[in-house]
Amino acid sequence: MQPSPRIAIVGAGLAGACAAFALHRYAQVEVFEATDAANQAFRATGGLFHPLMTRRARPNWQHEAALRALEQLLADVGDQVPVRRGLLRVAFDEKQAADFQEAARTYPHWVQWLSPEAVCDRFPQVQAPYGALWIPQGGAVSAVQLIEALLAHSAVPVHRPVRVIDWQERTREVQLRTDQGATYTFDYVILAPGYGYQQHPELARLPFQAVKGQVICLTCPPTLQPLPPVLASVHLVTHGTFLFVGSTYEPDFTDLAPSAARTRQLLKEAMRWVPAVAESTVHNALTGVRVIRPTRPLPVLSPLPGRRRLWLFSGLGSRGLLYAPLLASWLPEMLSHPERLPEPVRLC
Ligand SMILES: Cc1cc2nc3c(=O)[nH]c(=O)nc-3n(C[C@H](O)[C@H](O)[C@H](O)COP(=O)(O)OP(=O)(O)OC[C@H]3O[C@@H](n4cnc5c(N)ncnc54)[C@H](O)[C@@H]3O)c2cc1C
Incomplete structure (x- = not known):
């Protein structure tokens, strides 16, 4: 990555919060979240994690690295997030x-x-x-507490409730437009909108x-x-x-x-x-x-097809806690070297 690039993260769920935490030391990060904090407080998730999450209790893809990344994250945020x-x-x-x-x-x-x-x-x-x-x-951990702790430790600006409604990738930058009528310019944008993907035609046509x-x-x-x-x-x-x-x-x-x-x-x-x-x-x-991603039950961390500066971080399915920390930890290196991303998480 070039020195201190400006990076926007769209969505302050597990993917967005892990991405913000992974990048905040290397970049000027800003997060955009469509909902207000109160809406997040009762997020529906079990908060379970373990390395053998398949029906037959077989190891998940990259299970050892994934658990290490989650443990590292929990250690980094200290005792703010109680772990069962x-x-x-x-x-x-x-x-x-x-x-x-x-x-x-x-x-x-x-x-x-x-x-x-x-x-x-x-x-x-x-x-x-x-x-x-x-x-x-x-x-088990509370995903809500983990998200809050990651955003607090990253100390990055979180614009909320602000919905990103549109983006334009140019040669050297990406422009974001929000529902408040504001326009922002960044070097990279990481889209982590969860279910919000359906509201954007470029994301809605992906196989999710x-x-x-x-x-x-x-x-x-x-x-x-x-x-x-x-x-x-x-x-x-x-x-x-x-x-x-x-x-x-x-x-x-x-x-x-x-x-x-x-x-x-x-x-x-x-x-x-x-x-x-x-x-x-x-x-x-x-x-x-x-x-x-029904065709391939693995998460996605990838530039969007035909894009270089616009990335998607999604498809975490029921394994958000296992995979979000691992994939986010790759971002500082791979944002400027997408060819190094493991093939299974790429979109193309
Ligand atoms: C019932 C249930 C139980 C689960 N149990 C577990 C479990 O036990 N263990 C586990 O690991 N995982 C579990 N999961 C899965 C886990 O919750 C998900 O993998 C994880 O929440 C996905 O995180 P995300 O950041 O990709 O998406 P989300 O959590 O959906 O976050 C996306 C965020 O982006 C925001 N957003 C969307 N569009 C925009 C926009 N245009 N502009 C700005 N912001 C936007 C949304 O408001 C949202 O806050 C469960 C899921 C469900 C539904």
């Missing part, structure tokens, strides 16, 4: 139990197999009739898909403490006095409103794995949208 260490991945049928046992044999340094009896001894609140994997390097998800927030009954982060047919994560249960996968959605039927479905599933959930009351329901 360890994750219990409960098998939801016999077939998955067989896959999990094989994973435990193949990757003993990552996961440990717990029989139903062992789960009962160690985590009496949890019912695991088919057994479970214990993943010590996994865990949006999948809505619902999470419910419950009061946490005292009998549940201490409950490790649990992942089964739903996830259960305690944050302070709240228990978050999620999430649904709804590719064909027509609006972003939470649904009462989905809330009932989540509650029913949660009670199947942790019966004490029956003692809690629903506080509220939240929805969010994951962006995935």
Whole structure:
């Protein structure tokens, strides 16, 4: 990168916040976020991370580097973001139990197999009739707190609520136009708009898909403490006095409103794995949208097709915590050397 380039980041979600943190020492960074801070406070995400996130508990692409990058980020922001260490991945049928046992044999340094009896001894609140994997390097963090901490540590200007509505790439710069009628000029622009990609024709024609998800927030009954982060047919994560249960996968959605039927479905599933959930009351329901690349289930960090200064950082799917820190850590070097980006994350 040339000395201290001016870089705009569009979107202050996980991707945008990680990018701002990775770049702030090397560049003059400014962030544009369409929503106000209050809207961010209840972002729907489980906050789970672990290295074997596939259905069959196989290692994810670049899983070791990805976990290292996340751990480095958590260390950099200090104790501002509490981390729940360890994750219990409960098998939801016999077939998955067989896959999990094989994973435990193949990757003993990552996961440990717990029989139903062992789960009962160690985590009496949890019912695991088919057994479970214990993943010590996994865990849960609040994505909202992490985003806030990253932006605070970067100390970069955050324009909010300001929506970027248009861009023009020229030979030496990119011009951004906002919904406030202002125009800004930068050397590079990193678009990290999550679901907002659909509002921009240049992004809407890329091969992404949006999948809505619902999470419910419950009061946490005292009998549940201490409950490790649990992942089964739903996830259960305690944050302070709240228990978050999620999430649904709804590719064909027509609006972003939470649904009462989905809330009932989540509650029913949660009670199947942790019966004490029956003692809690629903506080509220939240929805969010994951962006995935159906043709290739890996995130994207890449110049847009035919562009040099306009980049896209997206497609994190359900693995935002695993992948956003890793991909962001490549930015200082690769922004001026896109040819060095690993092929799987490039758009072209
Ligand atoms: C229900 C649910 C549960 C999940 N659980 C987990 C989990 O347990 N673990 C995990 O790792 N991941 C999880 N995820 C996925 C994770 O939340 C996403 O991968 C991550 O949020 C994606 O981050 P992002 O920055 O790409 O997008 P977003 O978080 O959507 O952020 C994009 C931001 O850009 C802003 N924006 C959009 N357009 C514009 C514009 N034109 N101008 C200015 N700003 C704009 C938006 O307002 C938004 O703040 C979950 C997702 C959902 C929906």
